[in-house]
Amino acid sequence: MLLKLLFMTMLLGTCGIAFWKGRNSEKWTAVLLLSAAVASWVFETRHFYGTETGILIIDLMLLAYLLVLALQSDRFWPLWAAAFQVVGTSIHLASIVDSTIWPAAYATAQVFWAYPVLLALGVGTWLEARYRAW
Incomplete structure (x- = not known):
């Protein structure tokens, strides 16, 4: 319960900063991260025996967005966010390969890699806002 509260606080704080200080790419990423979090809670089965197919699909869609953003953006944070999401998504692939x-x-492992993605968005938004202030 404490970890969910910590994640919710970090998610809402990071997305709030992205909405407040970020440009369009930060705002869209915040919307998608919030949507992915809500959808993950709806689709998770909470037993983790075998692959969480619903969460895998959500993670793949988020990964596709982050990869496109990383390729089109002139900032570094999308590269980091996409890289962390690749690792998070590969956890699902490992569960497909080895069901034991x-x-x-x-x-x-599935929950852990959401934190660095949020951190990349938060730090990227902060640096972008700081850079624009000059």
Whole structure:
């Protein structure tokens, strides 16, 4: 419960900063991260035995957006966010290849990689706002 509260606080704080200080790419990323978080909570089965197919689809769609953004953007944070999302999505692929992965490890790895994506957005928004202030 405490970890969910921490994630919600970080998610809402980071997305709030992106809406307040960010440009269009930061705002769209915040919308998609919020949508992905809500959709993940709706589709998660909470047992983590086998691949979480619904969350895999959500993560793949978010990854596609972040990759396109990273290729089109003139900023560095989308590259970092896309890289972290690649690692997070590869956790699902590992569970497809090896279905004997310990469920707690799968769940932890799946949740862990959302934090660096948020961190990339937050730091990128902060640096962009700071740069524009000059």
